[in-house]
Amino acid sequence: MRVAVVEDDLSIVNLLKRVLIKEGFSVREFSTAERFLSAVFDYGEEFDAVILDVMLPGINGVEACRFLRERGYDVPVLMLTALSEEDDKVKGLDSGADDYLTKPFGIRELLARLRALLRRRGKVLLAPEPSGIVITDVGALVDGKEVKLTGRERELLRVLLENRGKVVSKEELLQKVWKGEAVSKRVVDVHVKHLRDKIGDRIETVWGVGYRLVEGAPE
Amino acid sequence: MRVAVVEDDLSIVNLLKRVLIKEGFSVREFSTAERFLSAVFDYGEEFDAVILDVMLPGINGVEACRFLRERGYDVPVLMLTALSEEDDKVKGLDSGADDYLTKPFGIRELLARLRALLRRRGKVLLAPEPSGIVITDVGALVDGKEVKLTGRERELLRVLLENRGKVVSKEELLQKVWKGEAVSKRVVDVHVKHLRDKIGDRIETVWGVGYRLVEGAPE
DNA sequence: AAAAACCTTAAGGAACTGTTAAGATGTTAT
């Protein structure tokens, strides 16, 4: 189990590190939200849970959490802060946090809450289901409605779905869907168009790079 | 960057803490060498630098430093003391300290020496610390908000970000972003302008030289 | 004041994507 600790207070980081490691977690620490987000988005690191401080220099915990959620990263987030005002709790939880703990906190309580979060999630973390799309053997279930897809369309959607929220380059799509067959790059565009016609505008174009499946309903 | 401050004089501890934190360091304080050494060897805490007072109750700074070095702990040590006798300096430096500063010391000098030590060790002090910016695959996260960037803009921002706080010359930008393509120098200006429009006035012009990404939010 | 460096804006073209349709190929029903 990999846990990211995003916290700038060294004494807390060290405490958490010691305790979490003792409990059998792998701990990756980040002193700023930027670094953490960069690890996730630039380097594709994955975590089973995130312990996220609110008061951070630069991007704060609430903003970071909101960003994660907007991009479809469904990892359990335990928010940590010195603020105990009801309003702050609301803000934190509204941003997508799963739990909220105020400093000073009991380390045993934190562990208990963390275990609870992981249990609740069943343990599958970064980048799982909730996109409103499920691939079936005849096509896809989109917002509860069944849509028929052709083979290529289904494969294309599958790859995009596996990388939900992340940009997939045309080269990668050609490689994964067309397995290196000698076809023009433009076939991707055409199939994206067909997919869009069928499942709505959930596929975003990233100019000069490729495509990205985004969350939520189209338009 | 984490700095351990090992010092029993509270007024000095507080001064250092305030200043160092302001400079973007994480500070961990210890009132005795025993506690510091215990943190290092018993708990495996790691530091990028140590500011170590010589006159400490129990194990003194020189002994502590020697102990560190004997165990192969190669962290930069800046020794701090009221003793200005040459002999003491020699003892301190011989014990493995990297630099030596006598009280009363100027805080700016201390910072400069600390930076120098870190630089010498190859620690990247280019402050990967808070800038409020994270580059993503579609653009950048600026103060928690996603901003879409074009390819050139993103590359330009990436180079500036890698050198944040430092001036990057136009030649270097042309070389790193435009890879030696034969383009006019003016393209840099234009793209800087576009970047400024999108991420705010975080890019400072250094007349006759180039550009620099500055910390914090614009105005 | 002149010169140099920078800012700002806009236009043209290059590169990329959207869209449509036709032909090729393969599949199913008759």
Add this chain to the structure above:
DNA sequence: ATAACATCTTAACAGTTCCTTAAGGTTTTT
């Protein structure tokens, strides 16, 4: 076997986005 159908690919044209250059204005230096 043949017709009807479905799918895939390519090609062509239209539309969009992006990059660079150019030109005139502003600021800074000499």
